[in-house]
Amino acid sequence: MGGLDTKRLALVRTVFKNDEGEETYKHGTGYFVTKDLVLTAGHIFFPAPTDVRVRLEAPPDGKPPWLKANPSPVWENQKFDAALLKIDEPIHEVQLPVWGNTSFEDNVKWYSLAYPIAAAEMTEDGKAYKSSGLEGLLYAHGGGGQGLQELELGVEHESKEKWNGISGAPIFVGDELVGIIKSYKIDFEGKRLDGAPITQLLSDAAFQRAIKPKWLSPLPQSLWTLILISENSDEVFSVTVKKAIERRKETINKLTGLPSETEPRFVEVVVTDALVKPTRWYETVEAICAAPIMVVDVTKYQPAVMLLLGIRSVVRRGLTITVTTNKLDESLLSELPFNIQETKLIFPRANLEVADPRHPINRIGEAVVNGLTQLRGHTRYLDLPAYDAVRCPKPQVVSAEIFDKAGGAKGSELKGSVAQKAEPERILMLCSFNEKYRKNWIHVSEKITLTFKGAGKSLERMLDISSPRLVGQALYEGIRWTPCCIIDWTHWRANVFFELGVRLACSDIGPVCLIEEQELDVEKGDFPVQKGHLLKLLHPISYILDGTLAPFNAAFERYHSFLKGGKEKLESDLAIPHNATYRTVVNAYDWRQEPFARTPHEELRATVETQQGEDPEKDGFQTLFSTNADFKWEIQRSGRERWIAAWCYFRKRYVPEDIEKSEEFKNNKELREQLSALTERVVQELRNQPDPNHQRIYNEAVELIDILDLL
């Protein structure tokens, strides 16, 4: 059943209080898309309401007409001027509206019901907002031009400047909800309205997530482990991981500062379940971003598992543990996929008792404990490749063409004058390097060169890139920075899917995916379920060896649609937009794991400890070559100056001038302890220093520790 349901229409009122406590109001129109979510206009929430209420067009008998809502929308998008409002107590069960397509060949009739101020009446109780029917023509070819595509709506009854209150009203064409009203055009004397197309909202992963029932959430708040289970896995893997962590519960709790009795928490995701529909995919990506610990079953390097591992490698510095249930020997170890060759892969060995330290239960537990310890101690900790590489700035190179223009000038003369960003020069191709792929490469490279005009001067695989940098570094940098990235899924290689995951997670321009047609018959190979889901979710374009240019023209069109934004034609319940994974990561990324999130004094301290160790007087310097006397003095000097800088910063930033008189300071134990620790370090560093300025600072610090000792 579609069409406008008046029982779902609501007047939305946002209340704002100024510093003097005076209240002002904004009104809009909303429409219940679920039993507790109201779709409405975004601007009525600006700047920040203190109270939000909605009034149903037809309140149920006996219920208060005004329903309380959360003042912060659960979803909003300023570009679309749309928001989803969550009410505290749900109304009756409602089904999602029938979402409409917003591309029309010809003008069509639209209609709505809204609360314009023009229809408001003054009553004894104040202003009463009455609903008012709207209808008109939706102009099929209007609303384009600069900026986002909008719906251009002609309206039969002009209201000049009294349209206020209609923002957020649903726009229906027949039975389908095609958008919401954003604003009216003053210069059309109130005869034209603008609408946000519903397809734009549906292409936003966060909108999809908000309106669909949750699958994994709510995720645990404190320490927890995400267990990623591969296709066809039995329960042994999951049980092993849980046992491993439960056995080390006390140590893990101590390491992470949790009460000793805290039980470990787990979230299990079977990879095939995660791919069933876009909303599950988004939830899985969010879980991957949030999970402090992730244990992944990489048995047989299944494509979807490698894809998710690629995403993980971009979003978390650690802790990620890769486990395979296959017994590996030296020859198999040497054949590991390139991307996980450097990871510490845990695998079972023959004839091992559970008591044996090499048993996976003990190895996983040990890896978790060691990883958590090292993650805390080493600011550059990594257990997967890509994390640091994708964070490098765009590489700068001098192209041959520019070098020629410079008349073959020497390098030093070129510096700073003709250096260019290299990436627009090329299209990056990620594909199999297997001998069997050779004929595909010949076909695909020829066709892409013919069709991808202007996307890059050359088509390059990793083998072809001339960068002298380490292969891994250049690869992940390229994956992030190259605008046009084409990924051929043919042969379903583990490396290719890991790299696909990296690209999806770190670029706002998704990859253009290709696959040879005969590989679409997933029943012929391994892991048919996940392959089937992946094909629906990421919809690669299929080509036939020695076939026509058509698929490559389609691929080029798709790439252009990525650049233009919002023009992909997708079935929102089956496929994800090209940059939806990236957008999900942007929102879910736990930036607190990054060193820059530390305060300057913490950062300075960390840089000293990285060079000198935590207790250099006891353990000696950890820095390589620090037996070189000059180098050692420089490390000491640098450390000394950093401690001074940290101390000065902390005092000026957080500590009141007269600490002896400040009750607030005296009562703030944490602040006192931090100041004390920094002051003591400065005293320790500056003892016996001959520089008069150091001596002055030393005396100042000693005076301070005397004061602190007395407080």
Added chain:
Amino acid sequence: MQDLFDKVRELKTKAKNRRDLERYESAASFAKQAIQTLESALASAEATEKSKLADQLADSYGLLGGIYRRWGLSSADQQDREERLEESFNAYNRGYKQYEEREEYKIANSYNLLNRLVSYMLFNPASFSVASVTLPDGQTMSLNEELKKAGVSIGQQLKWERRGDIWAIADLALVNLLLDRETPVAAYADFISESPADYVYDSVLSVLRPLSALQLSISPKIQDAVELLEHKLQNIRLTQVEH
């Protein structure tokens, strides 16, 4: 657990600073707080954590022994001096017997092993030239033999767990000097070649200077070592100023 080690490190820094400021009572108090914190944790620690806790305990007892030693040596009152030096020996001896020496903790160090002997020499200088002495804890030992044993132990540690460790190199130099095995220049050649930080020189000199003041047959050589190291330290400080 990391928070506990952070706390202990801060207490030890406080103790060292007050020791350097010659506020010995306060310094000893902070060192004792560190010991108390660690001993409470050790009582309920898992097997994997015991070794690290014991290592910190040995270090903290060594710190306490050093504070008492400097406190005693700075005292003009003979009785007070002897009491502090005895406390110094007791702290080092406890750190050695209860932690550093214990096989179960696998601590490769000689902090307490050697310094308990040094403190005992300062407490009872005659012990250096007699075959056997009775210690405050009632046990008997030959100082000469204990120094030889210490030399063997430190030599072994330097081959393996403490390869390149400046403190071990300094300790072995001191043993060789006290046993009159090498000249001061030869004894401290490895130490100097490692380009130690200035605070390491300070620490080594704080042990040698009081020993050089004792009426021992080896004292003139110890005095030579003091002069050698003071000269090197002076050069370091001059270089630092130039930098």
